[in-house]
Structure formats: C-alpha cells, structure tokens
Amino acid sequence: MPFFLLFLIICTLTSLAIGAIVATKLNKWHHSVMNILGILFGLILLSPFEGDIKIILLAILGGTSSSIVLPDLLNYVISLTRFENRGAASGIFLFIVYTLLSITSIVISDITTLAAVIILFKFASLALANKSTFSIKITEDLPSASSSFNTKLYFFIIWVIFLLVDAIATNVAMQLVPMSELYFISLYSTLIGLFSMVLGGFLMDIKGRKKIMVFAYAYLGAEYALVTLSYGTFIGYTFLDGIAWGILTTLFTLVIWGDLSLPTNRPKYLATSLGISTFMFFLSNTLQMIELPLLAVQTFPLTSIFLFIAVIITLYLPETLPDKVVQARDLQDYIERAKRIKEKYD
Numbered sequence: 001m002p003f004f005l006l007f008l009i010i011c012t013l014t015s016l017a018i019g020a021i022v023a024t025k026l027n028k029w030h031h032s033v034m035n036i037l038g039i040l041f042g043l044i045l046l047s048p049f050e051g052d053i054k055i056i057l058l059a060i061l062g063g064t065s066s067s068i069v070l071p072d073l074l075n076y077v078i079s080l081t082r083f084e085n086r087g088a089a090s091g092i093f094l095f096i097v098y099t100l101l102s103i104t105s106i107v108i109s110d111i112t113t114l115a116a117v118i119i120l121f122k123f124a125s126l127a128l129a130n131k132s133t134f135s136i137k138i139t140e141d142l143p144s145a146s147s148s149f150n151t152k153l154y155f156f157i158i159w160v161i162f163l164l165v166d167a168i169a170t171n172v173a174m175q176l177v178p179m180s181e182l183y184f185i186s187l188y189s190t191l192i193g194l195f196s197m198v199l200g201g202f203l204m205d206i207k208g209r210k211k212i213m214v215f216a217y218a219y220l221g222a223e224y225a226l227v228t229l230s231y232g233t234f235i236g237y238t239f240l241d242g243i244a245w246g247i248l249t250t251l252f253t254l255v256i257w258g259d260l261s262l263p264t265n266r267p268k269y270l271a272t273s274l275g276i277s278t279f280m281f282f283l284s285n286t287l288q289m290i291e292l293p294l295l296a297v298q299t300f301p302l303t304s305i306f307l308f309i310a311v312i313i314t315l316y317l318p319e320t321l322p323d324k325v326v327q328a329r330d331l332q333d334y335i336e337r338a339k340r341i342k343e344k345y346d
Contacts, residue, residue, distance in 0.1 A: 004055045009282040011063025013275050016071065020271035023072040024264060031069050031129040038065035038122035045115040065122075070274065071267035078258040078266065083325045084205060090254035091201020091246075095194050102190055152260055152269060154317055158217070158310040159252045160276055165303040166241070167284035169224070172299045189242035196246025204255060210319045213251060214311055216244040221307035224300045253277075259320035 019026075041061040044054065081089045108114045173182060204212050223240060257269040 004059055005282065005285060007056065007059040008063055009278060011059050012067045012278050013063075015064045015067035016271040016275050016278070019068040019071045020268040022068075023075060023267035026069060026072045028129050031073075032126055034065045034069045035122045035126040035129060037061050038125070039119050041065055042115040042119035042122065045111060045118070067274075071271040074254065074270050074274075075263055075266050078254055079263055081258060083259065083322055086258050087201040087204030087209070087250070087255055088198075089201070090258070091197040091199070091204075091250045094250055094253060095197045098190070098194055098197070102194075151317065154313055155252070155256055155260070156272065156276065158213075158313050159248070159273060160280075161306050161310045162217070162220075162244075162248050162252075163277060163280035164283075165220070165224075165306055166245070167280055168299055169241075169303055170284055189240075189245065192240065192242030193246035193249070194242075196243045197250045200247035201250050201255075204251070204321070208319050208321045209251060209255060209259065210314065210317065210321075212247055214314050216247040216251075217307050217310045217314060220244040221304045221311065224304045224307065227300045256320060 038061070041058060044057055044061065047054070077093060078086070078090075104117055108117060173185070200212055200216075220241065252273055253270075257266055257273065261269050
C-alpha cells in the first residue's frame with residue numbers, strides 16, 4: 001500500500017504538471033479519453049489479477065485520468081464566474097463536489113463498490129464531456145496591484161502553511177484521541193467545512209477575500225493556542241477546524257487564482273495549488289504511518305506561530321476583489337436604502 005500511494009502521488013503530480021502545460025490545447029475529445037481511462041481504471045480494479053503490474057497500472061491510470069484535465073476543467077468553472085459572484089459560486093461548486101465525495105466515501109465498503117462507483121461516475125462524465133464545449137473567454141481586467149508573480153508566490157506560501165499545520169495537527173490528534181472519536185471529529189469537521197464553503201464564499205464577495213482570509217488564519221491560530229493552554233484537553237474540539245478549512249479550500253482552490261490570473265495562464269496556478277494539496281495529503285498519510293512522536297504541548301504552540309505568521313503575510317497582501325466591485329455594491333445598497341426611505345414617506 002505505501003508503494004502504491006507513493007507511485008499514485010507521483011503519477012498525479014506529473015499529470016497535473018502535464019495538464020497545466022497542455023490545458024489551452026485540450027478539447028472535449030481529450031476529456032473523453034481521460035474518462036475512458038478512468039473506466040479502464042475501474043475495470044482493472046475489479047479484475048482478479050494481483051501483483052506489482054496491477055498496482056503500477058492502477059497508479060498510472062488513476063493519476064492520469066483524474067489529473068491531466070483537472071486544471072482545464074477548473075479553469076472552465078472559474079471562467080463561468082465574475083469578481084462579483086466568484087466566492088459564492090466557488091463555494092457552492094465545492095460544496096457539491098465535497099458532498100458527493102463524502103457520501104461516496106460513506107457508501108463505499110469494499111473494492112467492488114469503489115470500482116462500480118468510479119465506472120458510473122466516469123460514464124456520466126463521458127456523457128457530459130461530449131455535450132460541453134469547454135470554450136473559455138477572457139471577460140475581465142485583472143487588478144494590476146495583485147497580479148504580480150511575487151503576490152502569487154506569497155499566496156502559495158500561506159496555503160502551504162495551512163496544509164502543513166493541518167497535517168501535523170492531524171498526526172498529533174491520532175496519537176491523543178481514540179480512532180472512534182477521531183472519526184466523529186473528522187465527520188463533524190467536514191460537515192462544518194461544507195457549510196463554511198458556502199457561507200464563506202458569499203462573505204468573500206461582500207467583505208472581500210483578504211478579510212475572510214485573515215479571519216480564517218487568526219481563528220485557527222487562536223484555536224490551537226487554546227488547545228496548547230489546555231495541555232491538549234480541548235483537542236476534541238478541533239472539529240471546529242472545519243470553519244477555516246472550508247474558507248481556505250474555497251479561496252485557494254478557485255477564488256484566488258480566478259482573481260489573479262487570466263484563463264491563458266491560470267491552469268498552471270491551479271495545478272500548482274492542487275499539486276501542493278496532493279503532496280501534503282501524502283505527507284499527512286506518511287506521518288500517520290510512521291507515527292512520528294509529537295507532543296501536543298510542543299506542537300500546537302509551533303503551529304500557532306506558523307498560523308500567525310500567515311496572518312502577518314496576509315495583512316501585507318493586496319485585496320484581490322477590485323475596489324470598483326465593492327464600490328458598485330455599496331452604491332447599489334445606498335440606492336436600495338434610498339428607495340425604501342422614499343417609499344416609506346410617499
């Protein structure tokens with residue numbers, strides 16, 4: 001299993017890189033081919049054959065079919081949004097995706113069910129791919145203050161900080177909390193995160209991306225500081241991490257890269273963000289397997305420091321929601337209030 005996971009991660013990261021390079025050249029035929037490879041993955045999963053060849057084939061097909069077209073697909077999803085509604089639309093989209101993944105993970109109890117679900121999903125995707133155009137148009141001007149390479153680099157850094165802290169905190173929790181309790185903590189965290197995606201997405205469009213991002217990191221840092229002060233007693237309440245997880249996942253999966261880049265070069269930023277998430281997933285699983293001895297009283301102060309560093313970096317980053325959008329919304333609100341006052345006295 002460790003060999004399969006490592007090889008799968010390598011294939012996934014490689015496929016994301018290839019997908020970022022060829023994204024502008026992909027069409028519905030390429031998406032259809034990837035779905036067919038996904039169906040083949042499910043069929044091989046069902047096959048009775050065992051051995052290294054099967055593991056290698058599964059890793060290659062799994063990584064390729066799920067990752068090469070992903071930057072292009074997410075780029076298409078972002079292109080359907082505008083600055084005014086990107087947070088809300090992204091939150092709803094990810095809510096649907098993660099809800100389906102969560103339900104599927106609960107329903108799946110064996111390899112046969114997993115393979116059947118994958119095959120059905122890929123057949124449905126194949127039908128949708130044949131009806132889609134994947135046509136992307138450039139309809140927005142980017143805010144010049146927030147589209148530089150250094151700005152994007154800092155956003156990547158604070159994304160890495162969150163994922164690294166999450167991986168370390170999960171490893172510590174596994175050593176302190178029984179698996180049965182940890183399952184419910186994870187379940188509650190996911191449920192809270194799903195609703196946080198939607199609510200956080202709407203707030204991003206109203207209050208701006210930066211304020212919501214600062215809140216998420218500061219909130220998480222304060223939570224881990226509380227766990228430290230309680231000497232790990234409150235670690236069971238870390239399911240509240242879901243609030244920050246939902247917000248930051250929405251921001252760094254879709255919103256930020258939609259705000260900062262044009263469709264022509266956006267896939268490489270999407271692929272990088274997804275690649276970081278994939279690598280951190282592997283790191284988290286590796287920490288769990290080797291059971292790295294980390295004490296809560298030592299770990300959570302360190303994670304709190306990292307999170308507050310992320311807050312400081314975020315404070316110096318520009319707001320990616322353009323001023324004209326905020327001003328237009330404020331003007332619209334003022335007009336609506338004026339109309340209500342006028343109707344009241346007419």
